[in-house]
Amino acid sequence: MANEFDPVTLRHTLHQTPELSNHEALTARTIAAQLRQFGFHPATDIGGHGILVTIQGTAPGPTTLLRADFDALPIEERGSQAYCSQHPGVMHACGHDGHTAALLAVAAELSHIPPARGTVLLAFQPAEETGEGAARMCESPEIANVQIDNVYAFHNLPGFNQHQIVVRPGTFACASTGVAIELYGKTSHAAYPERGISPASAMTGVMHTLTQLPDAYPDANRLVTLVHAQLGEPAYGVAPGQATVMATLRSDDNACFHAMKADLVDKANTLAARAGLTVNVSWHEPFIAAENSTHHTQHVVSAAQSLGLAVHRLTEPMRWSEDVAEFLARWPGALFGIGSGEHHPQLHNPDYDFPDAILPTAKAIFTALVAEHHGRGTD
Structure with a gap:
């Protein structure tokens, strides 16, 4: 059942077995196996090791794509947690394990309460760190031939209060x-x-x-x-x-x-x-730069406010880059941030670890966006 899924346990499993961009075969198998447990039939090997799940509502409606990445970095982990990387010189130093666990939590809920109308696509993307994975997935026939109305993705952001939703219309990341x-x-x-x-x-x-x-x-x-x-x-x-x-x-x-x-x-x-x-x-x-639609940025703000979450509006873009920009260049949507903690270790550092506390926040805002665009079916 969907309510038996524990995203924290899944994230720790992914964290222990990180894989570099374009080498994420084990990670992809783990994700696909979990999706099958939810009752889905994921398409695999999309643009490399990418995975796509299609969830249909019972009535016609828009198509929304939610995206998470799952590659790791060539960094030696320096942590004390029990689930530290078992692969020397490789670690999840950017939180992609958390991004994936959050989207799997969304999949668990949608397997239990599907959208009422339209189609929800869950895209699990490889090779973000090298800027290759998103373009390859976008160019795959499984995605390129689909009319997508809404694209959403998040990135955890150290330096911002935990659970704070960080938004910016226009360019979000350089x-x-x-x-x-x-x-x-x-x-x-x-x-x-x-x-x-x-x-x-x-x-x-x-x-x-x-x-x-x-x-x-x-x-x-x-x-x-x-x-x-x-x-x-x-x-x-x-x-x-x-x-x-x-x-x-x-x-x-x-x-x-x-x-x-x-x-x-x-x-x-x-x-x-x-x-x-x-x-x-x-x-x-x-x-390329990740450019958000003003309309979709406001959807994120509305979803955050409906959940009682604080919203921070950036005055200038993040200097780092995110290849979800390839999705946003083709279809309208928004990349947003979720605060990892004001004093949380920074991304791409050997002491970084995704904060499990924000997993429910990520799931909640994704599901709120799905409900806004698609309604909610019945259990």
Whole structure:
């Protein structure tokens, strides 16, 4: 029965057996097995290890998709809880185990009290951390060919009071990407540097270009962070012939984000050509901005208020990224936050653990949104 499901136990099970993006086979099997226990027939291997459950109401109506992610991070856990990660160097440091447990709690309730009208889709998504999973699920025929009216997802947010619902119409989370700029010249003996082609000057030019790049776009929030640079090898007898610069680019505006990327490529090519170098620019872990519909943001506010939950309205977007943006770029909806605690350990830290106390809050707001769009059937 649905009321026998314990989301806390399930979350702890997932927390003990975390899997990296694109390797979530065991996690997917665990989720699918639980859904089958509820009486559902989940579609599996959607866009990788993704899972989709379709729940029909008895009358015609809209289609609402609720999404949770379930991949982990390459971080060594430093916790004292009994259910710490059993996989060395891998942990649920972002709370995706909690996001999944909350959506399974929703599934448990909907198996008992289905929607009265329309269709509810529950999407369990892999590979969020690398920015790949949502796009692949959206492009799968099981989802791409469906007319979806509403999309909702949440992320737990340390730094906000527990159970507080965090909203923002428009951009909720920024676009971001990693970029690696590789410059190739020719090595030579350090005594005869003129016989080689050093990328040193172009490398410093690339680094300067990156730090100055945001200045060209004053009408949007934008940020470039240099994360790594390497010139040649640590050998005193060799003049370098290769250099790499790595950075992350962020913006709250997708148009600005794409313009920054194009501008960077043009400038890198120009610097390389002037120095007689070849250049390779590659992009890693790309995310577009998560843009919320004003209408759906208000639905989240109304659901929160109906449950007596405090609502916090962000004045600017979260700087991090969330690939549920791919769903929101195709269909209207809202990504919102649920406070994990004002002093809760931060995301992507080795001491982080999803707070079980907010699982009922996440379930309640999801089910309130389903009831608002679809009504409630009978037990």
